[in-house]
Amino acid sequence: MNVRNERLNCYYVSAWIVNILDIFFRGYIYMKKNMHKEKKKHKKNSKKRKQVGILFVLIGVLLILVFGFGEYQSYKSAIEIRKLQQLKEASSDNGNGIDTSKILPEYRNLYKTNSDLVGWLVVNGTQINYPVVQSTVYQEFYLDHNFDGEDDESGAVFADARNDVFKPDDNVILYGHNMKNGSIFGTLQYYLDKSYYEKHKTMSFDTLYKRYDYQIVAVGLSKITDESADTFKYYDFLNAAGEKEFDNFKEKIKSLEVYDTGVKMKYGDKLITLSTCNSVEKNGRLFVIAKRN
Structure with missing residues (x-):
């Protein structure tokens, strides 16, 4: 069960990281293309280009933070749910001073x-x-x-x-x-x-x-x-x-x-x-x- 859970953890973490990197990479490429075009057309407006570039970076960072938090919440919820499902499947005893003798075996640990x-x-x-x-x-x-x-x-x-x-x-x-x-x-x-x-x-x-x-x-x-x-x-x-x-x-x-x-x-x-x-x-x-x- 531990190996299976670890694999699930790795899968969600990897997917989360890949999604974030993909968004950052796409934003970076888009920014570079636009800056390159601007450079050719308006060489004298370097200050303006820098401001636009900084704005794109800030927007990109904000999007990454927002998206990353949402992905993390989904990842966390999925892991917690899987843990509960595994706990249901696991064997249990009657410890902790709680009388669980009438409870179905798979729900004793959960209770x-x-x-x-x-x-x-x-x-x-x-x-x-x-x-x-x-x-x-x-x-x-x-x-x-x-x-x-x-x-x-x-x-x-x-x-x-x-x-x-x-x-x-x-x-x-x-x-x-x-x-x-x-x-x-x-x-x-x-x-x-x-x-x-x-x-x-x-x-x-x-x-x-x-x-x-x-x-x-x-x-x-x-x-x-x-x-x-x-x-x-x-x-x-x-x-x-x-x-x-x-x-x-x-x-x-x-x-x-x-x-x-x-x-x-x-x-x-x-x-x-x-x-x-x-x-x-x-x-x-x-x-x-x-x-x-």
């Missing part, structure tokens, strides 16, 4: 690392393969903190603080950022294309104690609204008081679907909803709902 851990999500055939955390103290903590509790703009996949994941509620809602690099819930947007759904219809969500498989039933678009807005808030449906309320939820979801999957849900089904941002409209949200097999 000892962060007791906010409530499960693990895998969307089959995609890169969504992450631990799921839940903060009952501050709902949005994991919007900008990673699994280790460190500041991280990628955040983590986290369950709604109102949910009982283990009971479970009728609808467990998991949130994650729509990251441009495809991490966290960045690949959920592909589900807007039905052909992608056809190839990725299933997912699994393990709690700390049990394993569950799910089948996707709906993909839809909505938005975050204020309390007075007359818009269905799918993220507020956690439990149905009865069959009538569940059927109402089902009909509302039907109206927000981007296409018909052909898979139906019924009263009594246990659901999981993956929720992320979308760029289709202001305050837009994309959701993928699946039912337990």
Whole structure:
């Protein structure tokens, strides 16, 4: 595992360095060409050329710093995620004074690392393969903190603080950022294309104690609204008081679907909803709902 992790580290570092050098080299060549042309045409304007050259260098350095920081953040997030995946795969014991006897073996080390851990999500055939955390103290903590509790703009996949994941509620809602690099819930947007759904219809969500498989039933678009807005808030449906309320939820979801999957849900089904941002409209949200097999 250590050798594999080291190779992954080297790969990301190398890619990062190559990208930075490439940008610097292209900027340097562009600057030289333009300075050469300027020299031929305006030999007497050396001072102006120097000022332009300095400006290009400063802009190049600024771009490198900005791009480099973004690349470093992506690299760091990828490494942290891989470490968690390896920790999941590793064997564990019952140390640190924590009773982990009922926890599935592969999650014991992770739980000892962060007791906010409530499960693990895998969307089959995609890169969504992450631990799921839940903060009952501050709902949005994991919007900008990673699994280790460190500041991280990628955040983590986290369950709604109102949910009982283990009971479970009728609808467990998991949130994650729509990251441009495809991490966290960045690949959920592909589900807007039905052909992608056809190839990725299933997912699994393990709690700390049990394993569950799910089948996707709906993909839809909505938005975050204020309390007075007359818009269905799918993220507020956690439990149905009865069959009538569940059927109402089902009909509302039907109206927000981007296409018909052909898979139906019924009263009594246990659901999981993956929720992320979308760029289709202001305050837009994309959701993928699946039912337990």
